[in-house]
Amino acid sequence: AQSVTQPDIHITVSEGASLELRCNYSYGATPYLFWYVQSPGQGLQLLLKYFSGDTLVQGIKGFEAEFKRSQSSFNLRKPSVHWSDAAEYFCAVGARWQTGANNLFFGTGTRLTVIP
Amino acid sequence: DADVTQTPRNRITKTGKRIMLECSQTKGHDRMYWYRQDPGLGLQLIYYSFDVKDINKGEISDGYSVSRQAQAKFSLSLESAIPNQTALYFCAVGTAKTYEQYFGPGTRLTVT
Numbered sequence: 001a002q003s004v005t006q007p008d009i010h011i012t013v014s015e016g017a018s019l020e021l022r023c024n025y026s027y028g029a030t031p032y033l034f035w036y037v038q039s040p041g042q043g044l045q046l047l048l049k050y051f052s053g054d055t056l057v058q059g060i061k062g063f064e065a066e067f068k069r070s071q072s073s074f075n076l077r078k079p080s081v082h083w084s085d086a087a088e089y090f091c092a093v094g095a096r097w098q099t100g101a102n103n104l105f106f107g108t109g110t111r112l113t114v115i116p
Numbered sequence: 117d118a119d120v121t122q123t124p125r126n127r128i129t130k131t132g133k134r135i136m137l138e139c140s141q142t143k144g145h146d147r148m149y150w151y152r153q154d155p156g157l158g159l160q161l162i163y164y165s166f167d168v169k170d171i172n173k174g175e176i177s178d179g180y181s182v183s184r185q186a187q188a189k190f191s192l193s194l195e196s197a198i199p200n201q202t203a204l205y206f207c208a209v210g211t212a213k214t215y216e217q218y219f220g221p222g223t224r225l226t227v228t
Contacts, residue, residue, distance in 0.1 A: 043222050
């Protein structure tokens with residue numbers, strides 16, 4: 001069955017430091033992978049997506065993610081974190097539900113705190 | 117991105133009351149979704165609809181019902197609210213071509 005694991009519940013980084021948020025998925029076929037960000041009091045905003053092709057994908061706000069099939073991972077990275085990046089980040093995989101419909105499965109999220 | 121609106125944004129209600137959360141979108145996407153978000157649990161799918169005549173249960177549909185009044189409108193109802201339905205509720209829209217979904221701003225529901 002498909003699943004998404006975000007092993008880090010909460011990460012704290014200093015402003016200007018680099019960031020990597022981990023995401024591992026379980027899915028039998030080629031996955032469609034996404035990262036969403038949720039700022040406090042806001043809905044989820046799509047940061048980036050991977051469907052096929054180049055395994056390093058660029059997103060908005062200076063984020064990038066790398067798909068590694070051998071590790072079943074899709075980690076999110078940013079070289080220099082800004083205070084405004086403090087938010088909750090969700091990894092998701094597009095997969096088939098038991099009904100046969102294509103939907104998204106979300107991880108439980110990683111909360112990012114940025115300290116000055 | 118899809119323009120997805122949700123009303124109300126915040127609601128406090130009492131146990132046993134019926135409540136409806138509404139979602140509308142202006143981009144013509146055919147697929148609409150209702151999710152519930154609880155701290156530490158991520159997003160759980162309540163119901164989804166691929167067109168006006170297609171309604172499907174998600175992971176946690178018990179205690180909820182939905183109505184797709186039009187392509188652009190998808191409502192979530194709690195027939196008799198209970199305190200453990202206190203949560204943040206999101207509507208999302210998407211297309212058949214991709215898995216991408218675009219989210220509304222959310223409704224914070226508190227059941228006392």
